[in-house]
Amino acid sequence: MPSLAEVIAVLDSWYPPATAERWDSVGLTCGDPRESISRVLLAVDCLPLTVAEAIESGCQLLLTHHPLLLSPVHSIATTDPKGSMLHSMVRAGLAHFVAHTNADVAEFGVSAALADALGLQDVQPLEPGPTAELDQLAVFVPADHLPGLIDALAEAGAGAVGNYDRCTFSVEGEGTFRPLAGAAPFDGEIGTLSRKREVRVSMVLPRARREAVIAAMRRAHPYEEVAFELTEQATLDAATGTGRIGRLPAELTLREFTAEVTRRLPRTGVGVRAAGDPDRIVRTVAVCGGSGAGYADLARRSGADAYLTADLKHHSTLEAVAERGAISDEPAMALLDATHYATEAVWLPVLARRLTDHFDGTLDVSVSGIVTDPWQIHDH
Numbered sequence: 001m002p003s004l005a006e007v008i009a010v011l012d013s014w015y016p017p018a019t020a021e022r023w024d025s026v027g028l029t030c031g032d033p034r035e036s037i038s039r040v041l042l043a044v045d046c047l048p049l050t051v052a053e054a055i056e057s058g059c060q061l062l063l064t065h066h067p068l069l070l071s072p073v074h075s076i077a078t079t080d081p082k083g084s085m086l087h088s089m090v091r092a093g094l095a096h097f098v099a100h101t102n103a104d105v106a107e108f109g110v111s112a113a114l115a116d117a118l119g120l121q122d123v124q125p126l127e128p129g130p131t132a133e134l135d136q137l138a139v140f141v142p143a144d145h146l147p148g149l150i151d152a153l154a155e156a157g158a159g160a161v162g163n164y165d166r167c168t169f170s171v172e173g174e175g176t177f178r179p180l181a182g183a184a185p186f187d188g189e190i191g192t193l194s195r196k197r198e199v200r201v202s203m204v205l206p207r208a209r210r211e212a213v214i215a216a217m218r219r220a221h222p223y224e225e226v227a228f229e230l231t232e233q234a235t236l237d238a239a240t241g242t243g244r245i246g247r248l249p250a251e252l253t254l255r256e257f258t259a260e261v262t263r264r265l266p267r268t269g270v271g272v273r274a275a276g277d278p279d280r281i282v283r284t285v286a287v288c289g290g291s292g293a294g295y296a297d298l299a300r301r302s303g304a305d306a307y308l309t310a311d312l313k314h315h316s317t318l319e320a321v322a323e324r325g326a327i328s329d330e331p332a333m334a335l336l337d338a339t340h341y342a343t344e345a346v347w348l349p350v351l352a353r354r355l356t357d358h359f360d361g362t363l364d365v366s367v368s369g370i371v372t373d374p375w376q377i378h379d380h
């Protein structure tokens with residue numbers, strides 16, 4: 001049985017807290033990281049019903065997508081609804097953890113799960129996130145000082161690539177130097193040309209660690225003047241980022257695609273709405289789990305025939321579909337508006353499977369059966 005700290009370490013590696021929006025509030029709301037975890041409940045929202053479901057099913061961890069305490073609070077007394085939930089969780093020994101905007105942009109995150117649920121192919125982030133900014137350091141060092149230098153550089157943060165550390169590449173060659181008057185050479189004599197067998201060792205490092213790594217290099221290197229090269233690596237688009245764009249396996253009309261989205265997303269009270277010509281052909285689809293109205297223009301410029309998100313508004317939808325359609329021979333990009341809940345709940349089974357696999361079945365992970373979408377009645 002893993003500890004809560006061990007489960008959090010895995011979640012943080014999949015959904016790094018540093019990738020959350022600055023306004024967001026992610027991580028542990030309550031709970032003791034030293035306690036053991038055997039049952040986990042996953043839900044979109046932390047509500048009294050979800051908390052009760054987690055307690056009744058004997059869970060020690062409730063993981064929700066949306067934060068419980070996003071805005072600052074001055075009281076967690078039971079007279080406040082959120083305070084009441086916190087008291088229930090603490091009394092029952094139930095921890096609460098949030099993976100929100102850090103889960104939205106992740107490689108196996110919310111929008112990726114939404115693209116998967118629709119069966120999209122050749123999926124890319126709609127707005128790729130930045131990859132880590134890296135430098136490349138190459139140092140020239142006598143061979144017998146190489147291990148000590150690598151230790152010092154690794155200690156300062158160089159040589160880490162994904163799940164590997166101490167990544168280096170070395171080649172041997174000949175270095176020459178002539179110490180001049182005033183020098184205090186480690187090897188060689190003033191005024192005489194020295195030839196030395198040296199190793200050129202290269203390692204990558206996060207740009208943010210540049211000063212620490214150079215300082216460590218100077219401390220660990222035997223030479224008075226260290227010969228080194230430092231270059232900035234090109235930054236590539238990441239597999240992470242906001243929204244996703246991909247292609248349907250076969251083209252559909254907007255009417256058919258809307259029915260397909262309804263069929264593939266979790267069922268909610270109000271279903272899926274679409275704006276656009278019902279006979280418009282849909283092949284390239286952009287998606288964004290949750291409130292993604294702000295990315296509609298990017299979806300259109302990226303060549304999407306249709307964009308699926310939640311919480312779309314009247315005026316911006318009319319501008320995108322009716323107004324734009326009137327000034328072009330090309331049909332305007334269609335917009336599909338599903339419930340906020342449905343576009344995010346598709347991620348929960350993906351996370352449940354990953355957690356179960358990672359902890360080799362020692363963790364019992366289930367997905368809440370409660371639909372937390374507030375719009376329960378649809379009448380027309």
Ligand SMILES: [Zn+2]
Nearest residue numbers: 290291340344
């Ligand atoms: Zn959301």
